[in-house]
Amino acid sequence: MQPFTRHSGLVLPFDRVDVDTDQMVPKQFLKSQTKEGYGRILFYDWRYLPGEKPNPDFILNEPRYQGASILLTRRNFGCGSSREHAAWAVADYGFRAVIGPSFADIFFKNCAMNGILAITLPEEQVDELFRRAQSTPGYQVHVDLPNQTIRDDKDLELKFEIDDFRKQALLKGLDEIGLTLEHDSDISAYERAHHPEPTQQSPVDFSYPVAS
Amino acid sequence: MPPRTLYDKIWDHHVVTEEPGKPCLLYIDRHYIHEGTSPQAFAGLKSAGRRVRRPDLTFAVMDHSVSTRNRDLPVLDADARGQFEALARNCRETGVHLFDMHSRNQGIVHIIGPELGLTQPGFTIVCGDSHTSTNGAFGSLAFGIGTSAVEHVLATQCLREYRSKPMRIEVSGKRQRGVTAKDVILAIIGKIGIAAGVGHVLEYTGAAIRGLSMEGRMTVCNMSIEAGARAGMVAPDGTTFAYMEGRPFVPRGKDFQVAVDFWKGLATDPGAIYAKSVELDGDKIAPQVTWGTNPGMVTDITGRVPSPDSFADPGARQSVASALEYMDLKPGTAITDIPVDYVFIGSCTNSRIEDLRAASKIIAGKRVAPTVKLALAVPGSRVVKALAESEGLDKIFREAGFEWRDAGCSMCIGMNDDVLPSGLRCASTSNRNFEGRQGKGGRTHLVSPITAAAAAIAGHFVDVRQLGVELE
Numbered sequence: 302m303q304p305f306t307r308h309s310g311l312v313l314p315f316d317r318v319d320v321d322t323d324q325m326v327p328k329q330f331l332k333s334q335t336k337e338g339y340g341r342i343l344f345y346d347w348r349y350l351p352g353e354k355p356n357p358d359f360i361l362n363e364p365r366y367q368g369a370s371i372l373l374t375r376r377n378f379g380c381g382s383s384r385e386h387a388a389w390a391v392a393d394y395g396f397r398a399v400i401g402p403s404f405a406d407i408f409f410k411n412c413a414m415n416g417i418l419a420i421t422l423p424e425e426q427v428d429e430l431f432r433r434a435q436s437t438p439g440y441q442v443h444v445d446l447p448n449q450t451i452r453d454d455k456d457l458e459l460k461f462e463i464d465d466f467r468k469q470a471l472l473k474g475l476d477e478i479g480l481t482l483e484h485d486s487d488i489s490a491y492e493r494a495h496h497p498e499p500t501q502q503s504p505v506d507f508s509y510p511v512a513s
Numbered sequence: 514m515p516p517r518t519l520y521d522k523i524w525d526h527h528v529v530t531e532e533p534g535k536p537c538l539l540y541i542d543r544h545y546i547h548e549g550t551s552p553q554a555f556a557g558l559k560s561a562g563r564r565v566r567r568p569d570l571t572f573a574v575m576d577h578s579v580s581t582r583n584r585d586l587p588v589l590d591a592d593a594r595g596q597f598e599a600l601a602r603n604c605r606e607t608g609v610h611l612f613d614m615h616s617r618n619q620g621i622v623h624i625i626g627p628e629l630g631l632t633q634p635g636f637t638i639v640c641g642d643s644h645t646s647t648n649g650a651f652g653s654l655a656f657g658i659g660t661s662a663v664e665h666v667l668a669t670q671c672l673r674e675y676r677s678k679p680m681r682i683e684v685s686g687k688r689q690r691g692v693t694a695k696d697v698i699l700a701i702i703g704k705i706g707i708a709a710g711v712g713h714v715l716e717y718t719g720a721a722i723r724g725l726s727m728e729g730r731m732t733v734c735n736m737s738i739e740a741g742a743r744a745g746m747v748a749p750d751g752t753t754f755a756y757m758e759g760r761p762f763v764p765r766g767k768d769f770q771v772a773v774d775f776w777k778g779l780a781t782d783p784g785a786i787y788a789k790s791v792e793l794d795g796d797k798i799a800p801q802v803t804w805g806t807n808p809g810m811v812t813d814i815t816g817r818v819p820s821p822d823s824f825a826d827p828g829a830r831q832s833v834a835s836a837l838e839y840m841d842l843k844p845g846t847a848i849t850d851i852p853v854d855y856v857f858i859g860s861c862t863n864s865r866i867e868d869l870r871a872a873s874k875i876i877a878g879k880r881v882a883p884t885v886k887l888a889l890a891v892p893g894s895r896v897v898k899a900l901a902e903s904e905g906l907d908k909i910f911r912e913a914g915f916e917w918r919d920a921g922c923s924m925c926i927g928m929n930d931d932v933l934p935s936g937l938r939c940a941s942t943s944n945r946n947f948e949g950r951q952g953k954g955g956r957t958h959l960v961s962p963i964t965a966a967a968a969a970i971a972g973h974f975v976d977v978r979q980l981g982v983e984l985e
């Protein structure tokens with residue numbers, strides 16, 4: 302996983318509540334077997350007109366936001382489907398951090414698994430960031446994970462909360478599976494105590510007692 | 514020990530390690546996988562040289578992209594075929610049991626887990642699919658995960674998770690005739706909103722929930738994610754045990770009694786504390802129809818499409834205006850005046866036997882309206898399909914002008930060729946009315962199976978309570 306320490310970048314203010322992951326990566330792109338190349342897909346149906354021509358009215362296509370690497374969102378961003386393709390698309394597009402008042406649980410976790418720093422801030426602070434990003438062309442912020450701050454080039458400085466486990470994992474780009482495998486003996490002990498194995502009582506696949 | 518909620522009990526039982534300031538390591542009893550969200554997980558596992566820790570606790574099925582027509586024909590969609598082949602290869606190499614598209618037990622992953630008895634009270638169950646919450650109907654902790662987490666569970670049979678907050682949704686009273694589990698959950702989402710459950714696990718309680726069959730409870734728990742909660746649950750009771758007895762993976766004889774005695778303890782203790790509680794009066798819930806582009810944009814069948822101006826919050830006003838534009842609806846339109854072009858009865862929300870039986874009562878001896886271009890009935894599993902056919906339901910659907918299909922996710926997500934064309938309006942028993950969900954430009958109205966069936970006959974939405982059909 303790509304580590305995250307400090308990042309400065311152009312802010313793209315995505316001014317819409319309850320954005321669902323079906324919009325981020327529509328279903329026709331869920332049949333691939335890789336994690337790569339989803340940046341082109343991000344917000345596909347909103348972003349492109351027929352023939353994959355950029356829709357000039359969509360924010361990702363506006364010249365002033367080209368090269369943006371910090372995505373500013375409204376509440377409940379990433380709701381709906383668990384598809385991690387949404388996080389892959391956000392990362393592959395070039396976003397390193399996502400800032401908003403709230404995120405859907407699964408999307409939030411998927412971000413963490415892909416080196417994207419998702420930051421939750423109070424609604425008023427997000428409103429202030431929207432005001433600044435929308436009114437100042439080229440608006441940048443500086444995200445500092447070790448110190449848990451967001452600053453801009455004027456007077457803004459915000460503190461954000463993050464749990465220490467996720468912070469360390471992002472800072473070091475840790476492999477969560479590797480960490481868990483260090484607990485192999487604990488897992489084995491649990492299995493010896495609880496016997497989770499299923500017991501199949503009747504055949505499946507070729508016969509089934511039809512219940513009414 | 515202080516009184517605990519059902520959620521706390523299941524959680525505590527599955528903690529492998531717990532260290533302050535870190536997420537718990539939680540043991541997973543059942544891991545369901547499907548072709549759509551697992552290939553990258555297996556690839557990651559392979560490239561790291563890791564093995565599947567518990568293939569015996571992992572069960573795979575092909576459901577998202579399968580054809581609901583003839584499965585003996587070659588799969589023409591090369592990408593879908595690639596995913597099927599990858600799943601078959603990954604299962605063969607790792608010893609995971611696969612219910613492939615030709616299996617008699619094939620079906621939507623959230624339908625077959627319970628049907629096979631793999632889903633049991635008190636279990637932790639995960640799948641790379643947000644509607645895994647369906648399994649919570651049995652009093653299990655079941656939730657959707659991303660592909661990285663799928664890989665984590667394959668490798669370790671555990672997940673790193675923080676404890677969620679338990680939230681109680683109490684639905685008191687008795688449902689009116691013609692009001693189904695789907696209407697109950699849509700009414701709940703309409704009341705609390707689509708983000709109320711973020712960070713929470715829902716427990717549904719109250720007489721109106723107790724009065725639901727297992728099929729109905731699965732419908733309710735299925736859409737917990739549409740209220741923002743990763744999981745929803747109902748404490749197991751006699752209805753649960755009766756459903757389970759005799760299923761292929763459920764213990765039998767004396768072992769069954771031992772299991773039932775354990776399951777009976779899976780109830781929230783009196784005095785246990787929930788982080789939040791919400792109450793609904795079950796007597797007052799009417800059949801529901803969504804009018805917008807998320808499941809919280811819903812109203813009674815007797816209602817009207819609202820005006821964006823009636824919402825105080827600027828974000829909501831903006832999203833309602835954009836939803837009405839997408840849905841091509843004008844504020845003030847009576848729901849019963851909205852015509853439908855397609856009808857879809859299916860999905861992990863509403864494709865179980867009870868759903869098909871109820872819908873068949875509405876359409877028996879009638880014909881789909883000539884203005885309806887396509888009416889689809891897609892059983893959730895091949896077991897449901899066989900049972901329905903043994904009862905002659907397929908004949909009722911066909912004679913009414915429905916197409917009777919093979920089992921799969923179908924037009925809920927449109928990953929196969931069951932796609933809602935752009936600009937058309939669908940009465941759908943599925944779970945998401947997001948833009949483009951059933952097909953780019955398609956307009957989805959979420960409803961119960963009987964409301965969908967009635968719309969197919971009338972050509973527009975109708976109040977099933979006024980049809981003069983004997984309803985449950």
